[in-house]
Amino acid sequence: MRVLEIKDIYKSFDDLRVLNGISLNVDEGEVVAVIGPSGGGKSTLLRCATTLETIDKGSIKIGGIELDYKNRKSLAEIRGKFGLVFQSFNLFPHYSVRRNITEALVSVHKKSREEANKICDNLLQKMGLSDKGDSYPCNLSGGQQQRVSIARALATSPDILFFDEPTSALDPELTAGVLNVIRELAEEKMTMVIVTHEMSFARDVADRIIFMDGGIIVEEGPAKDLINNPQNDRTKAFLAGYSD
Amino acid sequence: MDQEQILSMINQLWEGFEFSVGIFAFTILFSIPLGLLISKGRMSKNRALSAVFRFYISVMRGTPLMLQLLLVYFGPYYLFGVTTGNIEIGPFNYRFIASIIGFSLNYAAYFAEIFRGGIQSMPRGQYEAAQVLGFTRIQTYFKIILPQVFKRVLPSVTNEVITLVKDTSLAQVLAVTEMFTVAKNLASAQVSVIPFIAAGIFYYMFNLLVEVVMGRIEKSMSYYS
Numbered sequence: 001m002r003v004l005e006i007k008d009i010y011k012s013f014d015d016l017r018v019l020n021g022i023s024l025n026v027d028e029g030e031v032v033a034v035i036g037p038s039g040g041g042k043s044t045l046l047r048c049a050t051t052l053e054t055i056d057k058g059s060i061k062i063g064g065i066e067l068d069y070k071n072r073k074s075l076a077e078i079r080g081k082f083g084l085v086f087q088s089f090n091l092f093p094h095y096s097v098r099r100n101i102t103e104a105l106v107s108v109h110k111k112s113r114e115e116a117n118k119i120c121d122n123l124l125q126k127m128g129l130s131d132k133g134d135s136y137p138c139n140l141s142g143g144q145q146q147r148v149s150i151a152r153a154l155a156t157s158p159d160i161l162f163f164d165e166p167t168s169a170l171d172p173e174l175t176a177g178v179l180n181v182i183r184e185l186a187e188e189k190m191t192m193v194i195v196t197h198e199m200s201f202a203r204d205v206a207d208r209i210i211f212m213d214g215g216i217i218v219e220e221g222p223a224k225d226l227i228n229n230p231q232n233d234r235t236k237a238f239l240a241g242y243s244d
Numbered sequence: 245m246d247q248e249q250i251l252s253m254i255n256q257l258w259e260g261f262e263f264s265v266g267i268f269a270f271t272i273l274f275s276i277p278l279g280l281l282i283s284k285g286r287m288s289k290n291r292a293l294s295a296v297f298r299f300y301i302s303v304m305r306g307t308p309l310m311l312q313l314l315l316v317y318f319g320p321y322y323l324f325g326v327t328t329g330n331i332e333i334g335p336f337n338y339r340f341i342a343s344i345i346g347f348s349l350n351y352a353a354y355f356a357e358i359f360r361g362g363i364q365s366m367p368r369g370q371y372e373a374a375q376v377l378g379f380t381r382i383q384t385y386f387k388i389i390l391p392q393v394f395k396r397v398l399p400s401v402t403n404e405v406i407t408l409v410k411d412t413s414l415a416q417v418l419a420v421t422e423m424f425t426v427a428k429n430l431a432s433a434q435v436s437v438i439p440f441i442a443a444g445i446f447y448y449m450f451n452l453l454v455e456v457v458m459g460r461i462e463k464s465m466s467y468y469s
Contacts, residue, residue: 050376079378090369093468094391103387104377136468152377 001028002061003160003191004049009058011041011048018044019055020215026160029189033196033206033223037238040213042195046164049193050084051075063159080109083153087165089145091137091152097124098133101152109156116155123151127181143174147181154185161185163194179205199242203227211235253430253439260426261446264412267343267422271408274348279355286360297356304353310414313346317418343415347408354404362397363389395465402458409451423447 004026011019018041026032034042047053049060051067060067063081068074091100101123102116111119124130127147137145146166153161163182167175179201185192186205196202202209206223211232219232230236285297304312317339320326328338366389374384413424427443430436 052372052375076378079376082376084376086369086373088369090367090373092370092373092388094395094465104379107383107387108378138469156378 002026003028003030003063004193005059005061006045006049007059007061009045009048009055009060011044011053011055018215019048022058022212022215022217024210024217026191026193028159028191030208031186031190031192031194031206032208032210033194033202034210034212035196035199035202035238036210036212036218041215042212043164045212046084046162046193046195050082050162051079080156081159083156083158083161085146085150085153085161085163085166087168089137089142089149089169091145091149093137095136096133097129097135097137097140097148100137100148101155104152105155119155120151123154126184127151128177141174142170143177146170146178150178150181150185160191160193163192163196165195165197167196167198199227199239211238213238249434250438253434253442256426256430257423257439257442257446260421260423261450263340263415263420263422264409264424265450266340267347267412267415267420268409270344271347271351271412272405274344275351275355278348278352280359282352282356283359283363286356287363301353301356304350305357309346309350309411310417312350313343313414313417316346316349317342339418339420343418343420347411347415351404351408355401358397358400358404359393361400362393365396366392395462398458398462398465402454402462405454405458406451409454410447413447 002025004024006022006024009019009022010017020041022041022045024032024045034045036042044053048055049062051069054069062078065074065078065081067078092103095103098117098120101120102113105111105116105119106113120133121130124133127150129144129147129151132140132144132148137148140148146169150161150166166182167178170178175198179198182192182194182201183205194202194206203223208220209223209226210220211218211226211230211234213234219226219230219235221231226235227239230239282297282300285293286301288294288297317328320328328342331338331341333341370388370392371384374388379387412422415422416425416428419425423443423446427439430439
């Protein structure tokens with residue numbers, strides 16, 4: 001089943017063309033990593049797919065729902081179909097870890113507190129944070145905060161999870177915990193699109209890698225092939241900059 | 245001054261003090277929500293609307309509060325021929341009501357700017373996280389943004405609240421028998437400075453209480469940063 005269907009999208013900021021005709025399909029259970037130089041359009045692609053930016057042209061479908069900015073109901077519906085993990089976590093600092101995870105379940109998805117708490121407990125356990133439910137984000141390490149935000153994104157059982165450079169804001173020694181969680185999700189066949197600079201992680205975890213530069217998809221293919229044996233010159237030059 | 249005179253003075257000041265506290269409490273009650281609305285208008289994407297509120301804030305901050313009080317009190321009669329002498333709401337006559345309207349309109353302008361500063365200091369990521377989680381705009385505003393803004397603006401709000409306690413003395417221009425009016429009358433009747441000193445102590449005690457209460461509120465929100 002196709003979970004994400006992006007068809008020929010364009011996006012400009014004033015005179016700056018950031019996305020120049022991007023098409024991308026992601027099937028259920030597939031893990032796609034998006035790599036490429038800064039300013040190449042990776043994050044914008046993710047922001048467009050998650051309704052944070054409007055597209056100028058093209059179409060986006062998530063979980064069978066067509067993205068239509070003018071239709072409030074379909075917007076609300078499509079937001080229930082995906083989860084997004086931000087580079088800078090964006091947890092709600094005034095809420096406890098538990099409330100961060102359960103609030104959308106209760107006030108958006110109209111679940112009971114009990115039900116939401118049950119979901120929360122399971123997720124916290126999975127993230128190795130069972131004892132942190134009553135903590136506040138400011139008392140957690142960056143790695144723990146990012147795992148909470150993954151739990152928050154997973155709480156509504158989305159069809160697909162988007163990650164925007166999930167480890168870029170973390171100290172190097174804290175990235176492993178977050179990457180392990182994502183790896184586990186991949187093993188459970190969670191559908192994911194991950195924008196990342198961690199090349200070896202992308203090679204090991206992703207099924208497919210997309211290399212983006214200049215607002216287009218320059219090269220895409222099975223993860224190991226693309227990393228070990230890139231075809232395009234720009235991909236080669238980019239990967240040469242990473243020694244790992 | 246003998247003991248009896250002092251007791252009577254304190255008694256009279258206390259009666260005036262009740263009016264001062266009344267003006268204070270009603271002004272806080274009305275000016276904070278009004279300030280929130282004005283800050284929303286000031287931040288509106290609609291340029292005309294935003295300009296209207298910017299002008300309002302500019303005038304309210306740029307002219308004397310005493311003059312605004314006089315305008316609210318005399319305006320209805322001189323501008324529209326409406327007599328206000330017989331207007332009463334419960335136990336409150338128009339002098340008292342006019343002073344509350346004047347204070348609220350003025351303080352709302354200051355609060356609006358404080359709230360605007362707080363709201364605009366919120367990182368965009370908070371809005372974005374709320375949006376992708378499916379919160380409506382109203383939910384985002386009341387559940388995510390406002391509680392955090394409240395914590396951020398509290399020190400500035402405390403400043404305004406303390407100023408307001410002292411500003412209630414301006415209601416004397418409308419002959420509201422608040423504490424300062426009482427103190428002035430007592431001072432001239434007794435040819436003594438003691439009523440002023442006593443009034444000063446009242447104001448200071450009140451503000452001490454304000455500081456303690458605001459400090460408590462601040463502390464109650466210190467569980468996160």
